[in-house]
Amino acid sequence: MLRKVPAQVALVLVSHSAIALAQEAPVVIAEQPAGVAVAVQKPPSQPQTASAPNAGANVPTLQHAPPAIANTGDDFVLHAALTHSELVRAAVLSYRVESVATKEIMFQRSSADDYVAVVPESDLRGETLQYWITLQLVDGSTVAVFDSEKSPHRVQIVPTATDLNEQALLARVGGRRNVFAATGEYVDFGHSEATATSSAGNTQTQSIRDRYYRLEAAYTYRPLRLVSEFTLRVGLVRGNSPVSTQATDAAGNAVANPYDVGLNYVAPTVRFRLADIVYADGTLLTSVTQDGYSTGAGGALLLGDPYGTNLTLGFETIQVFGTRLYTRTDIAVHPRVRITPIIEVTNMPHASNFGVRLLGETTVRVAPGVRIGVRGGYQARKFDSGGASFGALFAYEL
DSSP, X not given: OOOOOOHHHHHHHHHHHHXXXXXXXXXXXXXXXXXXXXXXXXXXXXXXXXXXXXTTTTSOOEEOOOOSEEETTSOEEEEXXXXXXXXXXXXXXXXXXXXXXXXXXXXXXXXXXXXXXXXXXXXXXXXXXXXEEEEEETTSOEEEEEOOSSSOEEEEEXXXXXXXXXXXXXXXXXXXXXXXXXXXXXXXXXXXXXXXXXXXXXXXXXEEEEEEEEEEEEEEEOOOSSEEEEEEEEEEEEEEOOOOEESBXXXXXXXXXXXXXXXXXXXXXXXXEEETTEEEXXXXXXXXXXXXXXXXXXXXXXXXXXXXXXXXXXXXXXTTTEEEEEEEEEEEEETTEEEEEEEEEEOTTTOSSOEEEEEEEEEEEEETTEEEEEEEEEEXXXXXXXXEEEEEEEEEEO
């Protein structure tokens, strides 16, 4: 129990308590029953010492937001902020894609007052882009500021819709982008009336066999993107046609085979993908006919699956030689078998009247990348005369 002390003694005790506080020794002053105050004081906390200056405060740093994805078809652009650039000779972005050798790109100052490194979209071929960043200092040392070659940052490469469509179509054709094909066809329109005019102006009319054959070789490459296919065809046509011609030459001598017609041609074709089920073909033709050099053009609209069931509406025309309008429907009755009904209206080769052709074609995939087919039908330029046609095709894809 505390004892009552005089006020002078309390003052002395308070002074002593201040000294005790400085020495971290608490002093207790309690209130006496007569009302003398006694206080309890805790020692003050130790004042915090100021931290020493950071020895690495002048070390340059490079800060950026590491992205998680990159889009194919677009450049991969990395923005960064660089401190103490006066100490840096070069900021280097090192990267690799899949098994491709490591490449390096320097950060460049941009107009936005930051630094930019750009990986070209042509290098974004794979599933993952891996990168790390180092600084080459003016003193010759190298500082790793973001990840390392052994533990790089990984960015997922996301394909675009065009890439996904290309991958799907490439899978449809078994990864085969190149196609070599050869076709042959014999066409007989029956008998047609032909009129020949001699150099003296005399005419003669006779019934001739209206027929021809066609041989063609083609090469197709499949980019399977906006340009879906590119095809180059080379071919020839030989036959007889009810065409007005000279029965005799200038000297009055009879012309051998005055109804013979012929065509040698080269035809490049480009197929454009307009939508998932809409494709358009454009064709240019250069040719040599029995009358000399001539040009032509063609086009087609394909609706449906180009490697399955589809409908094609098209035309082709060549100066002097004639024009044809056609429609064909490819029907995939089996993964290996396709049946194609064809309707064609044409005045080829070099006829004055149009005829109608009704054809059927069947192609079969007999081995991976190998297709064979046959074609047959009937055509006529007039109702009371017509003839048969038949042909074959062979294609090899790789």
